[in-house]
Amino acid sequence: MMGRLRWLLGFVVLVAIALLAWLNPIPSLLEWQSPFLKHSFYVLFFCGLLCLWRILKGPTPADRAVAIDILGILVLGFCAILGIATGRDWYIDIGIAWALQSFISTLALAKYLEGRDFDE
């Protein structure tokens, strides 16, 4: 029950992101200066969907951890594309913070896979 609820929540978030990218309801957030940047955003979105497919289907927990790591690096590309497209410099700050957090969470996942405690 809880697992299905979690998947439903993630699906709702994905649909919201897709609608945000397609309908562009808040023009100040996603004002594309060129169609090239828009299409590059879509390519990165497709890469993220492939990673989510691997998280959904991965036969072992290690596959899911790898896909989460890759997704964390991809978000940095999202931040760079958005920083160019909207001309706002604070997107790259979000990218730096995200890279730090993703690195730490990946190390924690690796420790969890190895079956040890966190303080070793």
Add this chain to the structure above:
Amino acid sequence: MNEIIGYVFIVIGLAFDLFGCLGLIRLPDVYNRLQASTKCVTLGTCSILFGLFFFKGFTAAGIKAILCIIFILLTAPVSAHALARGAHKSGVKLWAKSVCDKYAEEDK
């Protein structure tokens, strides 16, 4: 001129990202997926950030992009190595057609 160079770097980065994620889907094993996708996606994202540096020049955002590139290049191999080690310790089998497993031989 700078914008054209930035666009070229972004196209290279997008191609590397796409091929890395295709490798994440298509390859048969955890370790194959790990090495393909980590290398490709790290290089692709670094290339996109380098394109952002060409767009912004030597402003605060450009210098932050260079710092971000250095940070990714330092941390992505570390996290990939930790993940491979954790997967091997947790008992994930290699692909059936794998040739050798030096890590298991050294553990004996």
